Amino acid sequence: MNKVIVVGVGAQGSTVAKRLQEEKVVKEIVCADYDEKAAKEMEKTLPKAKAVKLDARKVEEIIKAAKGCDLVVNGLEPDFNMNVMKAALEVGANYQDMASGPVSDTDFVTAVKRCLDMDSQFKAKKLTALINTGSAPGFANILTREAVEMLDSCDAINIYVYDEIWSKKFIPFWWSPATAFGDMAAKPIVYENGKHVLKDPFSEEVMMDFRGVGKKRMVNHEHEEPVTMGLLANKVLKGVKYVNFKYGGPGLDLAQYFYKMGLLSEKEINVKGTKIVPMDIISKLTPPAPKYPNEIKAVLKEGMISEDGAFLVRAEGTQKGRKVTIDMYANAPGLTDAFKKAKITHESYFTGQAAFLFTKMLVNDKVATRGVFPPEVMEAAERAYYLKEAAKLDLTVDMEIRSRLY
Amino acid sequence: MKVLLIGAGGVGEAIAAIAKKQDPKAEWMEQMILADYNLARAKEVSAKLKEPKRFPPEKVDAGKTKDIVALAKKYKVDLIMNGCDPRFNMPIFDAAFEASCMYMDMAMSLSERHAKDPFHKCNVKLGDRQYAKAKDWKKKGLLAICGSGVEPGMVNVFARYAADHLFDEIEELNVRDGANLEVRGYDVAFGFSIWTTIEECLNPPVIWEKEKGWYTTEPFSEPEVFELPEGIGPVEMINVEHEEVLMMPRYFKDKGLKRVTFKYGLGDEFIGVLKILQALGLDKTEKVKVGDCMVSPRDVVGVTAPDPVKVGESMFGKTAAGLWVKGKKDGLERNVYLYQVADNQECMKTIGSQAVVAQTAFTPVIMMELLARGVWKGSGVENPEYFPAEPFIERMERYDFPAGMVEMESEYRKAQEKKALMAGLSSK
Numbered sequence: 001m002n003k004v005i006v007v008g009v010g011a012q013g014s015t016v017a018k019r020l021q022e023e024k025v026v027k028e029i030v031c032a033d034y035d036e037k038a039a040k041e042m043e044k045t046l047p048k049a050k051a052v053k054l055d056a057r058k059v060e061e062i063i064k065a066a067k068g069c070d071l072v073v074n075g076l077e078p079d080f081n082m083n084v085m086k087a088a089l090e091v092g093a094n095y096q097d098m099a100s101g102p103v104s105d106t107d108f109v110t111a112v113k114r115c116l117d118m119d120s121q122f123k124a125k126k127l128t129a130l131i132n133t134g135s136a137p138g139f140a141n142i143l144t145r146e147a148v149e150m151l152d153s154c155d156a157i158n159i160y161v162y163d164e165i166w167s168k169k170f171i172p173f174w175w176s177p178a179t180a181f182g183d184m185a186a187k188p189i190v191y192e193n194g195k196h197v198l199k200d201p202f203s204e205e206v207m208m209d210f211r212g213v214g215k216k217r218m219v220n221h222e223h224e225e226p227v228t229m230g231l232l233a234n235k236v237l238k239g240v241k242y243v244n245f246k247y248g249g250p251g252l253d254l255a256q257y258f259y260k261m262g263l264l265s266e267k268e269i270n271v272k273g274t275k276i277v278p279m280d281i282i283s284k285l286t287p288p289a290p291k292y293p294n295e296i297k298a299v300l301k302e303g304m305i306s307e308d309g310a311f312l313v314r315a316e317g318t319q320k321g322r323k324v325t326i327d328m329y330a331n332a333p334g335l336t337d338a339f340k341k342a343k344i345t346h347e348s349y350f351t352g353q354a355a356f357l358f359t360k361m362l363v364n365d366k367v368a369t370r371g372v373f374p375p376e377v378m379e380a381a382e383r384a385y386y387l388k389e390a391a392k393l394d395l396t397v398d399m400e401i402r403s404r405l406y
Numbered sequence: 407m408k409v410l411l412i413g414a415g416g417v418g419e420a421i422a423a424i425a426k427k428q429d430p431k432a433e434w435m436e437q438m439i440l441a442d443y444n445l446a447r448a449k450e451v452s453a454k455l456k457e458p459k460r461f462p463p464e465k466v467d468a469g470k471t472k473d474i475v476a477l478a479k480k481y482k483v484d485l486i487m488n489g490c491d492p493r494f495n496m497p498i499f500d501a502a503f504e505a506s507c508m509y510m511d512m513a514m515s516l517s518e519r520h521a522k523d524p525f526h527k528c529n530v531k532l533g534d535r536q537y538a539k540a541k542d543w544k545k546k547g548l549l550a551i552c553g554s555g556v557e558p559g560m561v562n563v564f565a566r567y568a569a570d571h572l573f574d575e576i577e578e579l580n581v582r583d584g585a586n587l588e589v590r591g592y593d594v595a596f597g598f599s600i601w602t603t604i605e606e607c608l609n610p611p612v613i614w615e616k617e618k619g620w621y622t623t624e625p626f627s628e629p630e631v632f633e634l635p636e637g638i639g640p641v642e643m644i645n646v647e648h649e650e651v652l653m654m655p656r657y658f659k660d661k662g663l664k665r666v667t668f669k670y671g672l673g674d675e676f677i678g679v680l681k682i683l684q685a686l687g688l689d690k691t692e693k694v695k696v697g698d699c700m701v702s703p704r705d706v707v708g709v710t711a712p713d714p715v716k717v718g719e720s721m722f723g724k725t726a727a728g729l730w731v732k733g734k735k736d737g738l739e740r741n742v743y744l745y746q747v748a749d750n751q752e753c754m755k756t757i758g759s760q761a762v763v764a765q766t767a768f769t770p771v772i773m774m775e776l777l778a779r780g781v782w783k784g785s786g787v788e789n790p791e792y793f794p795a796e797p798f799i800e801r802m803e804r805y806d807f808p809a810g811m812v813e814m815e816s817e818y819r820k821a822q823e824k825k826a827l828m829a830g831l832s833s834k
Contacts, residue, residue: 021517142631168449170685170686171465203518254682257679257682258682261679261707261710261711262710262711262712263688263706263707263710266712269627269706269710271701271702271705271706271708272705272708274699274700274701275699276696276697276699276701276706278710280696280697281694281696281701281703281706282686282688284687285687285688285694285703290502304743
C-alpha cells in the first residue's frame, strides 16, 4: 500500500490527505478536485501530494487519475459515489466514502442498496469498500455495533447529534451549507417495525436530556444510519426493529424557519422572469464554514457564544433477561480545542479524523473483511483497533448501562 | 371623479371593492381604472367587481412614468392612486405631476441609511424626495396627499383630531400597531406585502425628539408592552421605521410636541424570521449572482412566502391600528389611544380582504370621497393631518371601520372619574 488518491479535497477530504502525509506506508497522495486551486493548495503544503484536476462526472477521468493507487478515498458528495466506486473497482483499489445520500437520481434507500449490491464484485477482486466513514455515519456505526454486541436482543437504536457550536460571527453550519440544508429539508427515513418509513422533515420532536448539556430539542433528520442499519439489521444488529437518527441545534432551528418559508425548496420558481431554485440562493448566501487556519482564528477571536454538543448512540434491548439501555457518548473537542490541537475546526477534527482512522486502517491492512459494507459490519478486533486509535486523538467514548431491577 | 389606480394587489383590490360598496350609484366615483403590471391580476379584480366599464383593467409598468402619464390622459383621470409598494413612488408621483392629476399614496418615498452611522444618524429620510418637490406642486396648484393609508393616513387624521378636540398641548405622538392574528395552517406568514414588511422592520427605526430632531436606532429597539383594546390585550412592540415619525413633527411642532415614535407588535416568531433573513442577507434588494442568473434575494422571499392575498381566509383574530397621544388638557396630564380595530374574518366576509389590507384600503377611499366632494382641498405635497379631521372620523362609522378611543390612566381621567362619582352624590 503506497499510493492513495483522495477525490475531492474539501473539508473532510483535505483532512484525510493531511493526515495521510504522516503515514509512513504512504508514498504518494494524489489530490484530485474539480477546483484545481484546492488541489494545488494540497500539493503546495504536503510533500507527498500531487494535484490533479478532474471532473468526477466522468468515470474515465477518475480511472485515469486513480491508476496505480491502492486506495481511493471519496471525499465528494454522494451523487458521485457510483462513479468513484466503479473507478476503484476498475483500477483494483480499495474504496472509502463518507456518505451515501441523498442523491439526485434516486431515493436514499436505493442509493445505499446499489452501493451494497457491488459487494460481490469487490469480494471477487479481494477488495474492501468501506462506506459511510466519518463521525455520523462512521464513528456512530461502530458505537452502535459495540452496544448491540453487549445485548442479547436489541429493540431500538437511537442516534442523537446535537450541535451548538455557535460563534459571534454568523456561521450556521460547520460543513457544506448546501449539504446541511439538503439533509434538513429532505424527508427523514426511520426504520420502524422492520421497514424503512419516510417521515416529514423536522418531525417527531423530542426534548432530549443530554448528559452535561441539558434538555435540547431534537427532530428526525435524514441520515445514513437508519438506512444501512435497517438493511443490515438481521446480519449484524440482532434483528433490531427500530433505528432513528435525530439532530438538533441552532442551525436546525434556522433551517426550519427557511423550510417553513419555502426557501429550501428545490423546485424552480419564477422571480420576475428569472428562473431560480430557492435552495440555490440560500446555499449561495449562507456563509461557508471557515476552512483555513487564519479564517478559523478570526472566528475565535471574534468570540464564541456557545460550544455545546452531544453525540449519543442509545441502544435498548435485553441482557440476561433484563431490559437494558446502553448509552454511548462520544467525546470530541469543540472549536477552541480542535483549533488548539490541530489548527482545524471541530467538524473537521471529529468527522475528518474519524474518517481518517478508517483510511489509516485501510492503508495499514487492518481491515480483513472484503466486500462493500458500512462500519457496523466490521469485526470485533477491527472495531477495537479503531476505537483505541480514536482515543489517541482524544475521540473517546463514555458508556453507561442502565437497567431496572424489577 | 376618475381615478387611476396603479397596482391591483391586495390593497388595490380592497380600495376598488370599498369604493364600489360606498358609492353604489357612482355619485362621486365615476370610474376607477385598475392598472397592474400583471394584466391577468387586473382582469381578475375587474371581473370580481362586475362593472367592467366603471372598473376597467389595464396593463402598466409602474416604473415607467411615461406609460402612466399616457394612461392617465387616455382616461382623463382626476387622481392617480398609488397602490404599489414604495419602490415605485417616484415614477408614479412624477407621472401625476406631469399629467396634472391629484396624487395619493399609502407610503412615502424610501429612505437611504447613513453610510457610516446607520443606527444613530439619518441620511435620506422617508418622504424626503417627495417633500423636496412640494414647491413645484404648490406652484402648479396641484395636490398630493402622501401617506393616505391607515398608517400612515388614518393615524395622522387622529393626530389632527386630538390636537383640535382632545388636547391643549401635545407632548408625544406614538403610533402603536398590533394584533392577535393567527394564520391557521401556516407557520410563517406575512399579512402584508413581504417586500414592504422587510423594508419597514429591518431598516433602522426612526424617532423624532424636540431636542435631537430625527435620529435612528438599531432594529427591534425599545421593546414595550402596550395594551390594545377590544379584547386584543397586551402586545410587545418594537420601534420600526415608519412615515408618521417624519410627517407629524411638520404639523404639530407648535403644539408642544416633544417626541414621535412608531412601534409595531411583530411577535417573537416573526422577529426570529426577520433576524434570520437579515443574517443571511435575504432582506437585500441588490441582485446577487446565483448560477448563471442575477436575482434580488428579497424578491425570492417574496415569491416563496405564502401570498398575503391568499392567506386572508386562514387568518383569525383582530388587528388594531392607532395613535397614543400624550399631552395636557385643562392643565392636567392626559393619555389617549385613538384606534380602529378590524376583525379579520369580518373583513373577509364583507369586502373579501384581510383585516390589515382592508384597514389600509378604506382610508384612501374616504379621502377620495372628501376630495371628490370638495370637503378636502388644497395644493402642494401634504399629509392627512393637514386637513380637517371631523368629516373623516364621521365617515369611518359609515364605512364600517369605526374609530374608538381609550381614555388611558392619567390625571385627567382620574379627575373625570372623580367628577362622575361626585355627580352621583349631588343628584340625590
